[in-house]
Structure formats: C-alpha cells, structure tokens
Amino acid sequence: MKTVKWGIIGCGSVTEVKSGPALQKTPNSQLVAVMRRDPAKAEDYARRHNVPKWYTNAQELINDPEVNAVYIATPPSAHKEYTVMCAKAGKPVYVEKPMAMTFEECNEMISACQENQVPLFVAYYRRRLPRFLKIEELLHKDKVIGTPRHVNCVLYHSLETRYQDPQQLPWTVQPEISGGGIFVDLACHTLDLLDYLFGPIVSARGHATSQQNAYPAEDAVSMSLLFENGMHGSGMWNFGSHTRLDTVEIVGDQGKITFATFGDGPILVYDAHGLTKTITVENPEHIQQPLIETVIKELLGEADCPSTGATAARTTWVMDQVLNEYRQNHKPNK
Structure with a gap:
C-alpha cells in the first residue's frame, strides 16, 4: 500500500x-x-x-x-x-x-x-492532540507535580433544548443507538485520555441515575477508579446543572495540573505555593x-498509532462497569 x-x-x-x-x-x-x-x-x-x-x-x-x-x-x-x-x-x-x-x-x-x-x-484523537501531549510531557518528562497520586474529573452542564422534546431526541441519548447517554458520548474521551496518560484502569465502581427523566439514558454518573499503577481517581458527570464546568485535576505529591477535556483552554500548573504556569496550546483546524x-x-x-481496538476497548469496559446496573433496570421492554 x-x-x-x-x-x-x-x-x-x-x-x-x-x-x-x-x-x-x-x-x-x-x-x-x-x-x-x-x-x-x-x-x-x-x-x-x-x-x-x-x-x-x-x-x-x-x-x-x-x-x-x-x-x-x-x-x-x-x-x-x-x-x-x-x-x-x-x-x-x-x-x-x-x-x-x-x-x-x-x-x-x-x-x-x-x-x-x-x-x-x-x-x-486526544492521544495525539498537541495540548494533551504537552500535559504528558509535564507529567512524565518534566515531572512538574512529582508522582501523580489522584485524578478528579468533573463535567456538568444544563439540560439542553434539543433533549427536551421526547419526540425529537438526538441519537446520543437513545441507548439502543448510542449505548447510553451524554456520559457515554463525552466521558469516554476523558477516560481514554487517562488510560493514555497513566495506563489501564483496573477497577471502576459507581452509580448512574436519571435525575430528570428527560430521556431514556442516564443523566448523572459518579465513579471511583483504580489504575494499574496504583493511582486513584474519581469522576462526576451531570447533565442537569445550572451551568457548565469541565475540569480534570491531576494531583501529585509536589503539585497539581488542571485542564479541560474539551476545547483548548489553558493548562494550569500549581506547586505547594500556588499557580506557577499557565500554558495555552491551540487545537488544530481538523x-x-x-x-x-x-x-x-x-x-x-x-x-505506530496509539489508539487501537485494544486500548479503546478498555475505556468501554470502564463505562460498562458503571452503567451495567442502570442498563439492567432500564431495558426498553420495562
């Protein structure tokens, strides 16, 4: 070829x-x-x-x-x-x-x-976006936060208008087409990025519910994570909030890094005394x-390409661990 x-x-x-x-x-x-x-x-x-x-x-x-x-x-x-x-x-x-x-x-x-x-x-594609390669460099080459100990992920936003008409729901909140809701569509990006930065997640536990009952899929998810390297993690996704927040916080024994999964907002680096660096890396056009x-x-x-079936399947496994109970209790025929 x-x-x-x-x-x-x-x-x-x-x-x-x-x-x-x-x-x-x-x-x-x-x-x-x-x-x-x-x-x-x-x-x-x-x-x-x-x-x-x-x-x-x-x-x-x-x-x-x-x-x-x-x-x-x-x-x-x-x-x-x-x-x-x-x-x-x-x-x-x-x-x-x-x-x-x-x-x-x-x-x-x-x-x-x-x-x-x-x-x-x-x-x-975040496995090769320049802003996330910069975060990888800060973590593993420059070691600006020392040894990573914990990661906390938060994403929430309000109920969008397009999800409020049960007769015109986008496929992203129809589980028989998408596999879940907005959590499945968006959280997979964060979870896969964490797999790339820190290695496989070996344990994932949590809860999924529909707080608004606006559509068949879950709209609120919380979870705790354990990585193969011993690092811990937590996450919260909610799609019925008053406003929007997107943040990932990686805490180490010498500092922390915060950034958003989506968009190209600044990467913030902190040490024990406070903010030390603000780094902006723009996303490419495509x-x-x-x-x-x-x-x-x-x-x-x-x-080699860093995103394969084997790596991507691990992210689906993590989401399955948290959604299995919700899926069992909300089958289409119930």
Missing part, C-alpha cells in the same frame, strides 16, 4: 470538519468514496468535499476495489457490524468513538480483525488530523 484510499461509512456531522478533510489533507491519503443511506445527503457530501464516488450501501463501498481502508463514522450501534464486514473484506478499519455499544462487542470486533489480519484503530496521520503511518509501515 503506497497510498491509503479511504471510504467513509456514515458521512455525518463529525466528518465535516473534524475528520473528513484530514483524510484528504494528510500525505499519502485520499478520500475516494463515501456512503450514507440517504442518497441526496451522500451525493451532497461527495460534491461539497470533492469525493469521486458515493454509495447508499455499506457493503458496496467496502467492496469497491479502489477503497483500501474504511472509516466508520456511524452511531455506535452499527460499529460492530460494519467493522466485521470490513475485516472479512481484508480492509483496515478506523472507527469512531465510543468503539462499540459494550465491551463484549469491542472484543468481537477485535477478534474479527485479528482473524483476518486487519488493523483496527479508534478515533480517540481536530482528528494528528491521530489520522499516525493511522496512515502505521498502514504504510512507518510508525
């Missing part, structure tokens, strides 16, 4: 700026085909992004001999099916986050790709491009 020629299954909003253009702008990469069930939307995307071919059937895109790698950008409920189809066709897969509906589905995807000797990558560049390089045999 000299050039990675991509096909996208599910060319929705996430592909407009975050990822699709990156497949075209990265060296040795081309976007040659897209698929969407709605023919008008598929054709429109192809026209606006100068993509030569469009399909309304995923298998037809996968079978296209010019397509030699597939980006699956559908909601999570279709990730396993399309990944297995790509694996059987012998085509590498780059799949959106969260990786799948459950940890069990993640393992089925990994097995299918291993059996067919197909690489599997997942779009946890936020997935740094990670996509590593996918391309691995497919060309030049380097």
Whole structure:
C-alpha cells in the first residue's frame, strides 16, 4: 500500500470538519468514496468535499476495489457490524468513538480483525492532540507535580433544548443507538485520555441515575477508579446543572495540573505555593488530523498509532462497569 484510499461509512456531522478533510489533507491519503443511506445527503457530501464516488450501501463501498481502508463514522450501534464486514473484506478499519455499544462487542470486533489480519484503530484523537501531549510531557518528562497520586474529573452542564422534546431526541441519548447517554458520548474521551496518560484502569465502581427523566439514558454518573499503577481517581458527570464546568485535576505529591477535556483552554500548573504556569496550546483546524496521520503511518509501515481496538476497548469496559446496573433496570421492554 503506497497510498491509503479511504471510504467513509456514515458521512455525518463529525466528518465535516473534524475528520473528513484530514483524510484528504494528510500525505499519502485520499478520500475516494463515501456512503450514507440517504442518497441526496451522500451525493451532497461527495460534491461539497470533492469525493469521486458515493454509495447508499455499506457493503458496496467496502467492496469497491479502489477503497483500501474504511472509516466508520456511524452511531455506535452499527460499529460492530460494519467493522466485521470490513475485516472479512481484508480492509483496515478506523472507527469512531465510543468503539462499540459494550465491551463484549469491542472484543468481537477485535477478534474479527485479528482473524483476518486487519488493523483496527479508534478515533480517540486526544492521544495525539498537541495540548494533551504537552500535559504528558509535564507529567512524565518534566515531572512538574512529582508522582501523580489522584485524578478528579468533573463535567456538568444544563439540560439542553434539543433533549427536551421526547419526540425529537438526538441519537446520543437513545441507548439502543448510542449505548447510553451524554456520559457515554463525552466521558469516554476523558477516560481514554487517562488510560493514555497513566495506563489501564483496573477497577471502576459507581452509580448512574436519571435525575430528570428527560430521556431514556442516564443523566448523572459518579465513579471511583483504580489504575494499574496504583493511582486513584474519581469522576462526576451531570447533565442537569445550572451551568457548565469541565475540569480534570491531576494531583501529585509536589503539585497539581488542571485542564479541560474539551476545547483548548489553558493548562494550569500549581506547586505547594500556588499557580506557577499557565500554558495555552491551540487545537488544530481538523481536530482528528494528528491521530489520522499516525493511522496512515502505521498502514504504510512507518510508525505506530496509539489508539487501537485494544486500548479503546478498555475505556468501554470502564463505562460498562458503571452503567451495567442502570442498563439492567432500564431495558426498553420495562
């Protein structure tokens, strides 16, 4: 493979700026085909992004001999099916986050790709965003907070208007499509980043509830974490608050670092006496491009991508640990 020629299954909003253009702008990469069930939307995307071919059937895109790698950008409920189809066709897969509906589905995807000797990558792009690489450097190279001891994650915001009409709910809060609610959609980014910075989470315990009963999925989650390296963690996600707060606080024996998972706000570094550094690192225009560049390089045999099926499955496992009880008590037929 000299050039990675991509096909996208599910060319929705996430592909407009975050990822699709990156497949075209990265060296040795081309976007040659897209698929969407709605023919008008598929054709429109192809026209606006100068993509030569469009399909309304995923298998037809996968079978296209010019397509030699597939980006699956559908909601999570279709990730396993399309990944297995790509694996059987012998085509590498780059799949959106969260990786799948459950940890069990993640393992089925990994097995299918291993059996067919197909690489599997997942779009946890914070593993290569410059601002988080800077945090990695501060923690592990510069050791500005000494030995990390605890991490605390908080994300809350108000009930958005789009979640208030039960007849027009976005798929992100329909568990049969997303696997959960806004927690699943957003917290996975933080949890995967922590896995990258500190290694696997080996124990996760917590609670999930629906405090507002605005939609079928959970809207409040709290958890405690234990990392393989012995570090502890805690987290709280609530989507019925009066305002918005997004913060991750990493506490060490010589200081702490705080930052937001989303956006490109400042990284704050503290020692025992107070704030010592304020660091700002802007995000790139196409936020997935740094990670996509590593996918391309691995497919060309030049380097490794840090976000694989194996790493991404660990994040789904953590979310499953906390959501299992809620899911059991809120099955669709109850």
